[in-house]
Amino acid sequence: MADETRLVGGNEGWAGERGDFAQLSEADIRGTACTEGRPKEGRAAGGACAYPYQLAVRDEDAQLFEGPYAERLAKIRSRYPDNRGALLPVLNLAQEVRGWLSPESMARVAEILDLPATYVRGVATFYTMYNKAPVGRFLIQVCTNVSCNLCGADDVMETFLENVDAEPGETSEDGLFTVIEAECLGACGFPTAVQINDRYFENVAPADVPAIIDRLRGEAHVLNGSRG
Amino acid sequence: MAYPYRHDRETRVLSAHFGDPAARTLAGWRERGGYEALRSALAMGPLDVVEVVKKSGLRGRGGAGFPTGLKWSFMPKDDARQPHYLLINADESEPGAFKDRELCRWTPHQLIEGALIGAYAMRARHVYIYIRGEFFEPAQIIGRAIEDAYEAKIAGADVLGSGVAIDVTLHLGAGAYICGEETGLMNSLEGRRGQPRIKPPFPAAVGAFGRPTTINNVETLCAVPHIIRNGADWYRSFGTEKSPGTKLFNMSGHLVRRGNYELPLGFNLLELINDVCGGIRDGRSLKAVIPGGSSVPILAAEECDIALDYESVAAAGSMLGTASVIVMDDRTDIVKQVRRIVEFYAHESCGQCTPCREGTEWMAKILRRIERGNGSEADLDILLELGRNMTGTTICVLSDSAAAPVASSIHKFRDEYIARMRAPAGVPFPIGALTG
Numbered sequence: 010m011a012d013e014t015r016l017v018g019g020n021e022g023w024a025g026e027r028g029d030f031a032q033l034s035e036a037d038i039r040g041t042a043c044t045e046g047r048p049k050e051g052r053a054a055g056g057a058c059a060y061p062y063q064l065a066v067r068d069e070d071a072q073l074f075e076g077p078y079a080e081r082l083a084k085i086r087s088r089y090p091d092n093r094g095a096l097l098p099v100l101n102l103a104q105e106v107r108g109w110l111s112p113e114s115m116a117r118v119a120e121i122l123d124l125p126a127t128y129v130r131g132v133a134t135f136y137t138m139y140n141k142a143p144v145g146r147f148l149i150q151v152c153t154n155v156s157c158n159l160c161g162a163d164d165v166m167e168t169f170l171e172n173v174d175a176e177p178g179e180t181s182e183d184g185l186f187t188v189i190e191a192e193c194l195g196a197c198g199f200p201t202a203v204q205i206n207d208r209y210f211e212n213v214a215p216a217d218v219p220a221i222i223d224r225l226r227g228e229a230h231v232l233n234g235s236r237g
Numbered sequence: 238m239a240y241p242y243r244h245d246r247e248t249r250v251l252s253a254h255f256g257d258p259a260a261r262t263l264a265g266w267r268e269r270g271g272y273e274a275l276r277s278a279l280a281m282g283p284l285d286v287v288e289v290v291k292k293s294g295l296r297g298r299g300g301a302g303f304p305t306g307l308k309w310s311f312m313p314k315d316d317a318r319q320p321h322y323l324l325i326n327a328d329e330s331e332p333g334a335f336k337d338r339e340l341c342r343w344t345p346h347q348l349i350e351g352a353l354i355g356a357y358a359m360r361a362r363h364v365y366i367y368i369r370g371e372f373f374e375p376a377q378i379i380g381r382a383i384e385d386a387y388e389a390k391i392a393g394a395d396v397l398g399s400g401v402a403i404d405v406t407l408h409l410g411a412g413a414y415i416c417g418e419e420t421g422l423m424n425s426l427e428g429r430r431g432q433p434r435i436k437p438p439f440p441a442a443v444g445a446f447g448r449p450t451t452i453n454n455v456e457t458l459c460a461v462p463h464i465i466r467n468g469a470d471w472y473r474s475f476g477t478e479k480s481p482g483t484k485l486f487n488m489s490g491h492l493v494r495r496g497n498y499e500l501p502l503g504f505n506l507l508e509l510i511n512d513v514c515g516g517i518r519d520g521r522s523l524k525a526v527i528p529g530g531s532s533v534p535i536l537a538a539e540e541c542d543i544a545l546d547y548e549s550v551a552a553a554g555s556m557l558g559t560a561s562v563i564v565m566d567d568r569t570d571i572v573k574q575v576r577r578i579v580e581f582y583a584h585e586s587c588g589q590c591t592p593c594r595e596g597t598e599w600m601a602k603i604l605r606r607i608e609r610g611n612g613s614e615a616d617l618d619i620l621l622e623l624g625r626n627m628t629g630t631t632i633c634v635l636s637d638s639a640a641a642p643v644a645s646s647i648h649k650f651r652d653e654y655i656a657r658m659r660a661p662a663g664v665p666f667p668i669g670a671l672t673g
Contacts, residue, residue: 028241028496030256037258039374040342043381053387056380059407061373088406089428090320090446096428101370101409135430135587138370138412154332155531156489156563158577192414192581193332193531194371197489197561198241198496207373 023221025199025211039208049077057084061207062101063138065146065232067108073117078106082121092122100133109140137192145180145187146232147225149173150204153190156197161214165201166190168215172222185229186222239485239497240339244513248475248483251459252499255343261378263385266346272391274462278354279399284314286358290461292469294481298336299326299417299454300530300558302480302547305461311441312359313449322450323361324426325352325458327368327375328410328417332531332581333561336485337455339497341368341375344459345382349405351458353396354465356403359451363404367422370410380407414585418633419452421587432587433633456485476502480546480557490564491518502546509545510564521566525650529558531578532638534645535571554645571650572657575642576604582639593636596627600643612658617647 022035036042051057060081074082081102089095099122103114115133119126133139140148149169153162166188170177173186180187196202199211203221210221239247240255253269254260260269278286291306312321325348329337340348352364366383368376383405386392392405408426415421416431423445425431444450460482464472473481480502486509487497493515500509506528510516517523523538528545533556536543543553550557565574583597603620606612624640631637647654 026241026495028494029238029243030241033256033258040258040261040378042258043261043378047377047381047384052384053393055387055392055404055406056384059368059376059380059409061377062370062409063373088404093428094426094446097411097425098408101411132428132430136370136411136413138410153577154581155527155574155578156333158574159490159563159565159569191371192584193330193334195329195335195338195369197333197335197563198487199335200489200495204371209374 023203023210023213023217025196025209050080051084054084054087057081058088058098060101060105062105063140063148063206064105064108065206065228067106069107069109069143071106073103073106073114074121078102093124095122096124096129096132097136100129100139104139109143143180146185146229147187147205149186149188150191150194151188152192152194152196152200152202152204154193156193157200157202160200162201164215165203165213165218168218169203169222172218185226239499240343241496242494242498244498246513247499248501249499250463250475250483251340251344251347251456252485252497254347255339255497257343260344261342261346261382263346263382263389263391266344270466271346272350272397274465275350275353275357275391276397278357278465279397279401283358283360286354286465289469290358290464293464293472294469294479295457295460295464295472296480296482296547297454298456298460298484298559300331300556302557305453305457308441308451308453309355309359311439312361312451313441314360316360318449319360320363320448321359321361322445322448323352323356323359323364324419324422324445324450324452325364325366325455326417326419326422326452327366327372327455328414328422329372329455330369330414330417331559331561332578333489333527333563334487334530334559335489335561336487336497336559338372338375339485340455340459341372342378345375345379346386347459347462348379348455349382349386349392351461352405353392353403354461355451355453355458357396357401361451362402363406365426365445366405366407367416367426368407368409369416370412373409376407376409383407413587414581415587415633415635418635421633422452423450430587432589435632477544477546477548479548484545484560486545487559487561488514488564489562491521491566491569492516492564493518500545503544503549506541506543506545506562509562510541514564517564517566519566521568523564524567524569525565525571527555527563527565527642528560529556530561531563531581532634532641533558534641535575535649537649571646571653572604572608575646576601576608578642579604579639582635586635590631590636592627592630593639596623596636597639599623600639604643607654607657610657612654614655614658617651617654620644621647 024038119129259265420434627636
């Protein structure tokens with residue numbers, strides 16, 4: 010039995026307290042090896058319906074459902090008995106490509122699935138993960154619900170806001186960060202849980218926040234560089 | 238072994254390969270005996286599989302504890318109304334619950350194997366795994382596992398060469414707690430707002446896309462391969478007569494070692510907290526426990542010497558639910574935490590039923606007023622009355638779920654509410670004043 014340890018330094022990558030599993034790397038915990046071999050066009054249709062749709066890399070002006078995404082769209086449609094069934098996965102795909110669901114994106118989804126545009130809007134606005142307005146490159150969602158709250162989540166939320174210098178839901182001036190409060194993220198044993206785009210950062214204490222922000226800035230720098 | 242800590246008193250069945258990245262791959266899963274139970278099941282008749290699960294006494298792990306084999310037996314036994322569907326509820330979002338995420342991210346093939354066995358037993362041609370949108374990382378892991386299972390002809394047109402066709406589709410939600418309610422989940426899967434439906438008709442008659450449907454929790458299906466492999470009697474050798482088997486206990490809050498532990502049902506709550514989890518952090522003492530996720534009544538410390546099975550927790554006036562145990566130390570501000578829980582339900586109410594849509598909002602407002610020091614004793618009566626009007630009056634139990642922690646906390650921690658009222662308006666509550 011390992012001693013209780015606070016893994017600020019040892020918790021490489023904030024993939025969660027490792028306890029008796031100290032040998033695990035961040036990649037081991039996150040399962041990043043599994044994402045390899047999942048190409049943009051999808052493999053078996055049963056998996057192709059589900060890809061992360063809150064990403065640091067996106068293009069607001071991209072054509073929807075072209076190139077590899079046209080192939081994925083066809084796979085999604087093959088898995089539901091009617092057009093309406095495909096609505097959530099197709100909305101997910103639109104947000105994956107463009108980063109948010111503009112009225113125009115919703116209209117395009119409606120057109121493709123032959124559903125009324127108002128219906129699509131009505132469904133999309135029911136769900137919190139669809140961004141109805143653009144968000145920063147990194148959407149930071151801090152769980153402040155009971156299990157995290159007991160362990161200081163309110164302070165973590167406050168510290169993120171101070172570090173990015175923005176109000177909740179507002180995007181920082183450099184366009185990099187939008188911080189919002191989240192309802193329970195289902196990682197209650199790893200408080201405070203924070204979702205940043207498609208990754209969870211776990212056991213986050215206020216003291217960890219500057220290092221997390223630095224890491225994200227570094228990642229943004231690399232992404233900007235790779236775009237030339 | 239459960240994750241991220243192990244304990245000698247665990248019985249590791251579902252969690253045997255937590256923390257082992259090699260178990261995620263198809264080859265790794267097969268090396269660990271994976272898909273042998275599926276092969277055995279395919280050699281049995283579908284109804285024989287249902288019979289074994291019935292005999293095992295397995296009960297649904299999503300919160301309600303309904304007998305799984307019985308639920309499966311409600312499905313039509315012929316093909317007149319095909320396609321039948323099996324939906325897997327991986328929309329884990331009850332505050333305190335974090336067991337399905339571990340099952341999904343460490344043992345995706347365990348889930349797929351259980352799903353295929355269940356689908357075979359119920360003549361379901363299509364399995365949808367509805368996973369909450371936030372679980373992008375587990376979804377990548379399951380997505381990859383499904384794709385590999387198709388390539389190896391474990392899923393698809395000819396499951397392990399048996400001639401049986403079962404499709405598996407992973408479906409990502411988009412952020413709505415209510416989609417964890419089974420009929421809300423069906424609506425969401427169909428591309429609608431995730432609003433629960435009135436029952437009857439029950440899903441086994443008219444479910445997803447109007448077809449016979451069964452909805453099972455992730456942990457329930459993960460137990461199935463082990464039952465098929467080892468038999469119903471083996472499964473019954475763990476747990477109690479009415480609550481057989483092992484269960485993942487998701488331990489959060491002020492504990493030395495938080496995390497999931499797999500234990501036989503009927504394990505003592507205080508031993509779980511003090512022995513398995515190493516006790517309360519910072520040498521503090523226990524004040525209260527929510528034993529089954531945020532929607533169940535709170536237990537005061539002196540009520541916690543109980544066995545954790547469905548019957549015993551109910552007898553103590555709460556519910557085992559998802560066995561999501563939220564532990565609070567003596568410094569905990571009960572009013573604040575109850576307010577936070579109620580705000581969650583207010584946020585997640587789908588808005589269909591008036592008692593829920595209005596009631597959860599009003600509860601949150603009144604609790605905020607009390608927390609600020611502006612409440613009165615009459616507010617407590619209003620909260621209790623509101624709670625009564627929110628219980629049993631709506632399509633689903635979200636409304637009841639908000640009322641339960643409010644009523645139980647007022648009954649058990651009334652002093653803390655009253656102390657708030659005596660504090661001058663706007664002055665923060667002196668934490669610890671009541672317990673010191």
